[in-house]
Amino acid sequence: MPDPNSRPPVPGYIAAILPAGGSGQRFGASENKLFALLDGKPIWYHAAQRLRQQSAVGRIVMAVAASDQDAFANKFQGLVSELQIELVSGGKERTDSVQNGLGLVKDDPSVQYVAVHDAARPLVSAADLNRVFDSAIQTGAAILATPIPGSVKRSDENQFATTVDRRDLWIALTPQVFRIQWLLQAYEKYRGRPATDDAELVQRIGHAVTLVRGSAENIKITHSEDLAIAHAILQRQNHHA
Numbered sequence: 001m002p003d004p005n006s007r008p009p010v011p012g013y014i015a016a017i018l019p020a021g022g023s024g025q026r027f028g029a030s031e032n033k034l035f036a037l038l039d040g041k042p043i044w045y046h047a048a049q050r051l052r053q054q055s056a057v058g059r060i061v062m063a064v065a066a067s068d069q070d071a072f073a074n075k076f077q078g079l080v081s082e083l084q085i086e087l088v089s090g091g092k093e094r095t096d097s098v099q100n101g102l103g104l105v106k107d108d109p110s111v112q113y114v115a116v117h118d119a120a121r122p123l124v125s126a127a128d129l130n131r132v133f134d135s136a137i138q139t140g141a142a143i144l145a146t147p148i149p150g151s152v153k154r155s156d157e158n159q160f161a162t163t164v165d166r167r168d169l170w171i172a173l174t175p176q177v178f179r180i181q182w183l184l185q186a187y188e189k190y191r192g193r194p195a196t197d198d199a200e201l202v203q204r205i206g207h208a209v210t211l212v213r214g215s216a217e218n219i220k221i222t223h224s225e226d227l228a229i230a231h232a233i234l235q236r237q238n239h240h241a
């Protein structure tokens with residue numbers, strides 16, 4: 001159902017917020033996992049570059065932890081300027097980082113939608129970006145997601161399994177794209193109750209969030225072994241480009 005309040009988009013109507021303020025505990029490197037190189041460039045750069053290539057995207061705001069700010073001001077300064085990225089401080093939780101990014105764009109009248117995209121997802125395709133942007137314009141809130149690929153089990157207290165019907169289960173990806181007023185309201189009402197993504201906050205204030213089927217290649221770099229998988233996916237994508 002088309003959103004009656006949506007206005008016809010003009011280039012730059014989306015602000016992308018890239019939370020990059022984590023520490024990559026599960027990746028286990030001595031520095032932020034987002035600094036690991038993929039095809040010679042840091043992971044965060046690939047994520048931001050794919051958004052920069054979209055004419056719908058105007059501002060790109062990246063939230064960076066205090067401990068990484070020197071690296072972004074020095075080592076990565078050229079890459080940050082090249083992609084015209086605005087930096088803000090990261091927060092304790094991912095939601096705090098996103099909220100800091102929102103603070104920078106909330107009063108900008110050219111921003112109609114916000115796309116929140118993990119800086120740890122370097123492989124999102126242009127086709128998926130276009131589809132989730134289009135869906136957000138139609139509905140006000142849309143996220144990339146991919147159906148659960150395997151059998152799903154629930155463990156009881158003795159670690160005995162029951163099987164969960166997976167037919168309507170999806171894995172949430174990013175970008176997650178929202179009409180800016182909805183995301184601002186969601187964060188105004190957010191009282192720190194844990195949420196692993198922004199769609200959950202928007203749902204909590206009563207808006208339906210549309211699932212847009214996206215490629216499972218849009219992985220989040222979480223564990224160190226994900227880097228080798230990302231290299232293989234990138235090679236395949238480059239080969240088919």
Ligand SMILES: Nc1ccn([C@@H]2O[C@H](COP(=O)(O)OP(=O)(O)OP(=O)(O)O)[C@@H](O)[C@H]2O)c(=O)n1
Nearest residue numbers: 019020021022023024025026092093097119120
């Ligand atoms: N306080 C935080 C925590 C996470 N993130 C960002 O949110 C994205 C998804 O988070 P995740 O993959 O969990 O990254 P980390 O929190 O860095 O990883 P870990 O949980 O293993 O420490 C990443 O781009 C990460 O940098 C953030 O901006 N601020």
Ligand SMILES: C[C@](O)(CO)[C@H](O)COP(=O)(O)O
Nearest residue numbers: 118171172173174196197220
């Ligand atoms: C936002 C997210 O990437 C969507 O899949 C995910 O929820 C982040 O979760 P994590 O616990 O930080 O891995």
